[in-house]
Amino acid sequence: MPRVNEPSRVLLDAGSIAQAVQRMAREIAARNPPGSDLVLVGIQTGGEQLARQLAHQLAALWGGAVPVGQLDISMHRDDLDQRLAPKVYPTAIPFDIADKTVVLVDDVLFSGRTTRAALDALNDLGRPRRIQLAVLIDRGHRELPIDADFVGATIETAAADRVDVQWGGDPGAAKVVLEKPAGA
């Protein structure tokens, strides 16, 4: 049982993350027939690692490499006039997304605003056949009508909590941590 008044606790350890990623890959494979024009696009920076791991799993299931790209959404955010300019990471999508099935990948789904920005950013790069959304953690508190197609784990959180996915250097060090705000 989770205990209250604890500043931070581990929600998922490395083993649970690996299981969740495997299950998500199987679900993606079940939804999209083998040989379908599927590409993975990780949102910088949290989705990049998950996109790579999903690609690795899908390659094993399908017996062929799955293209992986990374997308930065800073320039498409809707709050740029209210904050310091966010750091811009490279967008590297070394393939054409037109007419592909794009699986957009992020670590945590929260307000949905990052996903909205990502949809806009993708739209500037081409017109995919369809876009599906895969997230490791769905923590609720949506502010936009956005939902994920593939979810590793759904977690109940308070709006002020922080959910931090730490991939660590090696697969055994990965974990998902919930941090309560100081003084809560």
Added chain:
Amino acid sequence: MRWTRKDLLDLQSLTVEEITTVLETARAFKAVGERVIKKVPALRGRTVVNLFIEPSTRTRISFELAAQRLSADIINFTAEASSLKKGETLKDTARNLEALNADFIVIRHSAAGAPHFLARVLEVHVVNAGDGAHEHPTQGLLDIFTMLEKKGRIAGLKVTILGDILYSRVARSNIWGLQKLGAQVTLCGPPTLVPRSFEGLGCRVTADLNAAIESADVINLLRIQHERQRQTMFPGLGEYTSLFGINQARLAATKPDVLIMHPGPINRGVEVDSDVADGPRSVILEQVTNGLAIRMAALYLINGGKSPQELAAETARGAS
């Protein structure tokens, strides 16, 4: 690191981390310019005013395109067609522009410090697009960006700036930026245009062209600025060319991978021969492409920046 500055006024006051942040951000914006759709919504609904009190074509167009690619609205204000001719002060002109809810003022002015003055008296974001012989920070940044892209590093790079240093804001911005990032800067030209006092900034100063270019990794050529020279600083353009002009024969005595740079506009046949300016070692047109990326990055970063007072107030709120 996070960019917090409201304005971009000079490279002298920037930290190494701030310069690096602009360079890294510009890399992402350069990629935007290579796409089919070259526009992003980062400054949607914002207004940029190009306030050019001194003539300029390429810098003004570069800022104009940068603002448009960020989805901002832009208006151009030039001295020839302005109320400045009727005696309005710079401060009044700028405050009128601010009253129209402009969010950014990009200023070029013949007086050093004019952008700093506006940044103090206005709440809008101010970008220095060249102030007298003081600084031209976006030009300095795009030069450094180009060197970094081509050479992979700035630290330890030998950069020779050749020509009219005395009147050049491009030279000063290059000197500040390059030295902060660890390059070795050599200045060369007629002694009247390259005063020894620049040694005080840590540069090597020489009038010996061969010594200046033989081991250089980069030769940044400056335009001889006829319009700024109030008195004759050298006997004539012909003599300048024969002593300091870069031609194929002189290029043969440099490193085989030396970069030839020039901020433009080029005086062909004066500071550089056409076959060198258009040759394989020249990156002059790439500088123009990179300038657009640097200006997009600068506008994007300062859009989120705040004045020191606002930042202090926010920090105080966060701590309470």
